[in-house]
Amino acid sequence: TGSSQPQRMLKAVQKNATKGDPQSVISAIDHYCRNKEWAMNVGDDKGLILDSVLTEVNPSAALELGTYCGYSTVRIARLLSPGSKLITVEFNPAFAAVARQIIAYAGLQDKVTLVEGPSGDLIPKLRERFGVKSFDFVFLDHWKDRYLLDTKLLEDCGLLQKGTVLLADNVICPGTPEYLKYVRSSPRYESRYYKSNLEYTKLEDGLEKSVFLG
Numbered sequence: 445t446g447s448s449q450p451q452r453m454l455k456a457v458q459k460n461a462t463k464g465d466p467q468s469v470i471s472a473i474d475h476y477c478r479n480k481e482w483a484m485n486v487g488d489d490k491g492l493i494l495d496s497v498l499t500e501v502n503p504s505a506a507l508e509l510g511t512y513c514g515y516s517t518v519r520i521a522r523l524l525s526p527g528s529k530l531i532t533v534e535f536n537p538a539f540a541a542v543a544r545q546i547i548a549y550a551g552l553q554d555k556v557t558l559v560e561g562p563s564g565d566l567i568p569k570l571r572e573r574f575g576v577k578s579f580d581f582v583f584l585d586h587w588k589d590r591y592l593l594d595t596k597l598l599e600d601c602g603l604l605q606k607g608t609v610l611l612a613d614n615v616i617c618p619g620t621p622e623y624l625k626y627v628r629s630s631p632r633y634e635s636r637y638y639k640s641n642l643e644y645t646k647l648e649d650g651l652e653k654s655v656f657l658g
């Protein structure tokens with residue numbers, strides 16, 4: 445059997461990026477996905493919005509739902525201040541295995557904890573397992589029909605604090621209508637849409653930034 449697309453993405457990183465240089469890992473993946481094989485990374489256009497929101501929030505405890513191959517994990521972890529941590533959740537073991545290698549290649553393994561399993565099971569265990577009090581930043585990029593469920597779960601588990609920023613990918617394409625309706629109508633969130641395009645294409649997509657008001 446041949447290699448998988450995530451394995452080919454990893455090969456492209458090992459071939460074209462410099463070990464320990466997160467920016468070169470990001471560029472190698474973007475170049476590969478733009479020119480060889482499209483993949484569902486947040487990408488370079490939406491990635492710049494992710495970078496700017498992250499820099500503004502400067503989280504000490506960040507959570508990512510849906511690691512996939514670790515592209516956005518690297519984008520987030522490279523901007524974290526010393527001592528800050530990112531927990532990323534992925535339930536596909538093959539994707540998790542590739543992501544671990546890409547995160548390590550970028551030299552960011554000390555800032556990232558990749559937890560394998562379904563978000564619905566893991567979110568209620570994050571406090572007892574990793575001593576997380578609450579998150580100040582959450583990046584949602586997993587199955588689109590899980591965004592709302594997991595947001596409510598994070599609320600119910602007391603893992604959001606006043607000011608926590610939720611940043612959701614793909615609110616237009618593939619789209620997350622129930623999630624959007626919730627964060628835009630709930631008095632507990634202050635929400636804003638950042639228009640961009642679907643990774644490596646000219647189609648519209650965007651990120652929704654929602655601040656939890658407590």
Ligand SMILES: Cc1ccc(Cc2cc(O)c(O)c(C(=O)NC/C=C/[C@H]3O[C@@H](n4cnc5c(N)ncnc54)[C@H](O)[C@@H]3O)c2)cc1
Nearest residue numbers: 484510512533534535536539561562563585586587617618
């Ligand atoms: C119509 C159409 C189709 C596809 C696109 C293109 C497009 C563009 C995008 O940026 C996209 O993010 C997506 C997309 O579907 N993303 C889903 C991403 C899942 C990853 O997260 C993992 N996962 C999924 N649920 C869970 C869960 N509960 N607990 C733990 N891990 C989970 C999976 O194991 C994958 O690693 C698609 C655009 C338009």
Ligand SMILES: [Mg+2]
Nearest residue numbers: 486585613614
């Ligand atoms: Mg996405």
